[in-house]
Amino acid sequence: MSENTEVVVVGGGYAGVMAANRLTQRDDVTVTLVNPRATFVERIRLHQLLGGSHAAIVDYRKVLAGGVRLVVDTVTRIDPAGRRVTLAAGGTVGYDYLVYAVGSGSADPDVPGAAEFAYPIASLEETERLRPALDATPATAEVTVVGAGPAGIETAAELAEAGRTVTLVCGGALGPYLHPRGRRAVAKRLARLGVTVLEGPGTRVTAVARDSVRLTDGRDVPSELTIWTTGFAVPDLAARSGLRTDALGRLLTDETLTSVDDARIVAAGDSAAPSDLPYRMGCQSAVQLGPQAAETVLSRMAGRRPAPVDVGFAGQCVSLGRRAGVFQFSRRNDIAVPLYLGGRPGAKLKELVCRSTVWQLGYEARKPGTRTWWVKDGRRRQLLGAGR
Ligand SMILES: Cc1cc2nc3c(=O)[nH]c(=O)nc-3n(C[C@H](O)[C@H](O)[C@H](O)COP(=O)(O)OP(=O)(O)OC[C@H]3O[C@@H](n4cnc5c(N)ncnc54)[C@H](O)[C@@H]3O)c2cc1C
Secondary structure, three states: OOOOEEEEEOOOOOHHHHHHHHHHOOEEEEEEEEEOOOEEEEEHHHHHHOOOOOOOOOEEEEEEEEEEEEEEEEEEEEEEEOOOEEEEOOOOEOOEEEEOOOOEEEEOOOOOHHHHHEEEEHHHHHHHHHHHHOOOOOOOOOEEEEOOOHHHHHHHHHHHOOOOOOEEEEOOOOOOOOHHHHHHHHHHHHHHHHOOEEEHHHEEEEEEEEEEOOOOOOOEEEEOOOEOOOOOEEEHHHOOOOOOOOOOOOEEOOOOOOEOOOEEEOHHHHHHEOOOOOOOOOOHHHHHHHHHHHHHHHHHHHOOOOOOOOOOOOEEEEOOOOEEEEEEOOOOOOOOEEEOOOOHHHHHHHEEEEEEHHHHHHHHHHHHOOOOOOOOOOHHHHHHOOOO
């Protein structure tokens, strides 16, 4: 091994930036971050980009440690045996350790017409494609948002607040993660904004046409613009590179976030599946997994045994336009409890969470390794012990 240890971080989202920053605490580590864009994307604000209330991007200089080399490119293949990655623009970058943090994007909609007529909103580029389509849609036209997880609820509320006529098609329950009390608060606010919420077993979308969506109960919902938010998929880079993944394509790791195939590859964020028992995809888990993946690398370098992962949750923050929100509190193990904070205080808390997330990235850049404690979630140990 050379004097310097070369670490390549693939993906400059919440997890990758946290990992890259954490690694800079050792002077003998050279960190290269590969990301397709020259700016950091606040994915949790993409519905705001659509609504026009936020740009959803941050200059990397604000969140990335000065010592990290940013390569604006896409990794097309990882060669674990040769310890190098191939870049889309050509050439390779060698590594001693690799952090796999490629995040997630929109899932391929396997519903007829969806790929053709519906617009996803999971990435910056998709949202940038959707914006002109929205602008070209008459102000009085029917807009349909499919999917009632946080991205769908937040998008529907944002557009309704901007005066759009919005139908939210849930395909099941509204906000499945939410406690019934939090769900009632969300439903109340959506009703006040004029959003038509279609929920229940008959509301799965079976087909999308240019001007409507069809539901399992046979209804045709008029829709001049359809937005698709039914869940995330992950890039297939790990599988393409011969590394084992879970059924969704997340890199399979042990509890130290180390690939089950290669001790020099660790994973973090939405694209990691520790012990085949992945955390809920979200920036809340990503900002905790990033530094822990880096700690695993640093432990290996120091000849120490890496610690098992620990991620604790506080809840789920849902913005309902700019003037209201619901913070659904949870147990540390991510199970929602009856407590929530709604209305304007909920909106303020959500805004605070978004800002503090970016602040956390910057803090790790300035003071890498300061935060060394992790919230303990005893239930994970129980689940693992029980074989699940
Ligand atoms: C509208 C919306 C609202 C959301 N709201 C919330 C919320 O309220 N709370 C919450 O917790 N989560 C929310 N999420 C989810 C959250 O944004 C993601 O779970 C989070 O971004 C995951 O972080 P990450 O670092 O794992 O990946 P990402 O943030 O997706 O970053 C991954 C990065 O890797 C890059 N990349 C991918 N492939 C390659 C490659 N081959 N080579 C190089 N780079 C690559 C990507 O371009 C990206 O920059 C929301 C998402 C959306 C779309």
